Amino acid sequence: MELLDKLNWRYAAKAMNGKAVPEDKIEHILEAARLAPTSSGLQPFEIMVIKNQELKEKIRPVAWNQSVITDCSHLLVFAAWDTYTEDRINYMFNLTNEIRGFKNEGWENYRQMLLGSYPQQDAEENYHHAAKQAYIAFSQAIIAAAFEGVDATPIEGFEAEAVDTILGLREKGLRSAVLLPLGYRKEEEEDWLVNLVKVRKPMADLVTIIN
Numbered sequence: 001m002e003l004l005d006k007l008n009w010r011y012a013a014k015a016m017n018g019k020a021v022p023e024d025k026i027e028h029i030l031e032a033a034r035l036a037p038t039s040s041g042l043q044p045f046e047i048m049v050i051k052n053q054e055l056k057e058k059i060r061p062v063a064w065n066q067s068v069i070t071d072c073s074h075l076l077v078f079a080a081w082d083t084y085t086e087d088r089i090n091y092m093f094n095l096t097n098e099i100r101g102f103k104n105e106g107w108e109n110y111r112q113m114l115l116g117s118y119p120q121q122d123a124e125e126n127y128h129h130a131a132k133q134a135y136i137a138f139s140q141a142i143i144a145a146a147f148e149g150v151d152a153t154p155i156e157g158f159e160a161e162a163v164d165t166i167l168g169l170r171e172k173g174l175r176s177a178v179l180l181p182l183g184y185r186k187e188e189e190e191d192w193l194v195n196l197v198k199v200r201k202p203m204a205d206l207v208t209i210i211n
C-alpha cells in the first residue's frame with residue numbers, strides 16, 4: 001500500500017516553488033531510471049540533468065512556456081539514440097561480457113541477430129523504438145520521485161528539434177524524447193491542479209481478466 005499511497009500523492013505539478021531538491025534524492029531517482037528494463041538491455045538513451053538556470057530559461061519558450069521548466073530544481077531530458085548502430089549494440093554486449101566475466105554462446109548469437117537487423121533498419125523507426133525504451137526509464141523516474149517525496153511533471157509539450165539544438169543533442173546522435181522537471185509543488189493558487197481529485201478510469205474499463 002505504501003507505494004500506492006505515494007502514487008496517489010504524486011500528480012503532474014503545474015507550478016513549482018524553485019526549492020532545490022537534495023542531490024542524494026536526485027541520485028536515487030536517476031538510479032531508478034538506470035535500473036529500468038529495456039529491449040535487449042540496450043538502454044538506447046541518455047539523460048541530461050539540467051541544473052543551469054540559463055539553459056532552463058532557453059528551453060522554457062520552446063516548451064509551451066511551462067513555468068515548471070524554469071521553476072524546477074533539476075530538469076531531466078530523456079534523449080533517445082537517433083538510430084541503432086553496430087558500435088552502440090556492440091558496446092552493450094561487450095559491457096555485459098565484461099561485467100559478467102564470461103562469453104555466452106547464446107548471447108553472442110543474439111548479438112549477431114541484432115547486428116543483422118537494427119543497423120539496417122530505417123533510422124526514424126529505430127529512433128521511435130529507442131524513444132519507447134526511454135519512456136520506461138522516464139516512468140521509473142516518476143515513480144522514484146514520488147517515493148522520494150519529490151514532485152515531477154512529465155512533459156511532452158515541447159518542440160523536440162529546438163531542444164535538440166539548444167542542448168547540441170543531434171551532434172551526439174541523440175534526440176530529445178520527453179522532459180521531466182523535478183522540484184517541489186507550489187501549493188498556492190498558482191497551481192490549479194494541486195487540490196483536485198485524481199481522475200483515472202475504473203479498473204473494469206482498464207483490465208480484462210481472462211481465466
Ligand SMILES: Cc1cc2nc3c(=O)[nH]c(=O)nc-3n(C[C@H](O)[C@H](O)[C@H](O)COP(=O)(O)O)c2cc1C
Pocket residue numbers: 010011012013014066153154155156157158178198199
Ligand atoms: C508522456 C506525458 C506527457 C505529458 N505532457 C505534459 C505536458 O506537457 N504538460 C503538462 O502540464 N502535463 C503533461 N502531462 C501530464 C498529464 O496530463 C497527467 O499526467 C495526467 O493528466 C494525469 O494526471 P496526474 O499525473 O496529475 O495524476 C504529461 C504526462 C505524460 C505521461
